[in-house]
Amino acid sequence: MAPTTGSALAAEHLVKSYSGGRGKPPVRALDGLGFEAASGTVFGLLGPNGAGKSTTMKILSTLARADSGTAFVAGIDVARHPARVRRAIGFVAQKPVSDPMGTGVENLVLAGRLQGMRAGEAKARAAELLDRFGLTEHARRQVKTYSGGMARKLDVAIGLMHRPQVLFLDEPTTGLDPEARAELWLELDRMTAAENLTVLLTTHYLDEADRLADRLAIVDHGHVVTEGTPDELKSGLRGDAIVVELAADGADPFTALGAVQRVDALREVGGDGRTLRARADDGAATLPLALAALEAAGVAVASATVARPSLDDVYLRHTGRTFTRAQESASLQTGAEQLVESAS
Template identity: 80%
Template sequence: MATENPSALIADDLRKSYGGGRGKPPVHAVDGLSFTAETGTVFGLLGPNGAGKSTTIKILSTLTRADSGRAFVAGIDVAKHPGRVRRSIGFVAQKSVADPMDTGAENLVLAGRLQGLSARDARARATELLDRFALTEHATRQVKTYSGGMSRKLDVAIGLMHRPAVLFLDEPTTGLDPEARAELWSEIERMTAFENMTVLLTTHYLEEADRLAKRLAIVDRGTVVTAGTPEELKNDLRGDAVIVELTSDGDPFAALEALRRVDALSEVGGDGRTLRARADSGAATLPHALAALDAAGVAVASATVARPSLDDVYLRHTGRTLTKAQETAQDAALENAS
């Protein structure tokens, strides 16, 4: 039976662990993760690789079962009615599902037929989506000849063929160049306006989450550390960010000590040669910060003042920047693969 809750997506204390292997302890991929997403909106899960975003999508899309907790998609209990959930969702995975030897049009028609559309309806829907994603002139080309951006647009179109109530986009722009990424963002924005569906977007790109998500949850080590609209999360960090980049011979430890002695600065921290702090008035405080560093004999390469960003939000709640967390995750993945 469908839940009466109007939320399109509900994750309630989800947990999922995998065996560590080779004598290693279990990996807690999802560790008490909870969020809700409103119908007809884009909800973002923001975090580095390994934070639990993809595992969460796999649970919600019935590709794996949670060890505990509850999940509802389009009002349907995922554990009790997985078949009904599958008929209600579209899924765009990190890797393309299109057959590279078939044309774009053939891939779309096949997807529609697999979802139960008649041949006529599948062709009509394929034509509609090819036009929407600016792929009409490439419809009869084999997908293996498509650029990365064109392939990702086709993947999204495939996920939309049967007009799902909920669309999962798992890291949809990973590997794309900035121009192709921006183009796909525009297509996703237009798509949500046309389709009036709920979209769950996972990403490790700050700008992507800020631009596309009406609400988002920041995920770290398998749990949600904070959630809200991008503006709410940024506005919760009062004041300005003061960012100082040291020269190659600058001493980060001496710099941190110097900045901590500046009364107008708070939340002073560092990541290598990049130091960050907060101030009620960054422009007025920056000269005092630079004077303190000069007095400590620390050479500065650059210094900037900026309004709060989602990276500042991530830093506040996790103790490290998202960029640093992503680098750490990539290093760990390489080590595990070796």
């Protein structure tokens, strides 16, 4: 199936499995994943570690091959014409791609030359990108002396050297401090406006997806559970979110959950450890009723908040667990696998 007109990225029914190793069953990283992104937009894949985001990006950028399904990038069939796809894309991986011993300008010019640019053209483009990312005064310094934020901006500039039609950003702000993340967000805004390209962004930061993506797909266990603009996804949740944190020495969570479930004005009531979550048409009016029910049940409360819907609420609605809990589960699984590997 070919992508629709005006589409820069299209994936349909992508399936990808990896060997479990040492007699373990295969691991299915993608389980029928599909989405479509319009040209000139930032499309986000949001999900916890292990959801299938990076595998999707590897397939679309020709670094891996799907077991089944179809994918198109810039109108090009990824499986049939991988070389053409590679000429049309820029790729910024999670790990640094620059040579730490080289200077900023040397890294950029080398990237341009590897893409077939003439020497003069590569130098001019490098100067343009160094200026755009605020790195001109650091152009002659070795990259090993750069801060994390500066090095990450250089990685993005390297991906842009040959003026790609589509840029892949695989968790671009992982490991950066909040200030460096915010600075890179601003640069990415300027970059997309100046370059007029399509960006595929993978991230496990809710605020990053909300801030950068024109449209996003939430990925869980290798497939898309919901898709839309951040505002569409949040507005699809009617009413306010109520979150109650139970005191450490309070009653058990099951008693608290039962008390809150008896409040008629609340819906979608759920618990996650000592955190209770629910929705209400009028959160400000309903919260006192919930607190009164908890008090009557002898449950001590540490804090309570009312908020407009967030992407975390969207994730909870479609997966049955909070994004934080999904991240923690993924981290525990990864840690356990690493322990097994080291002990083998």
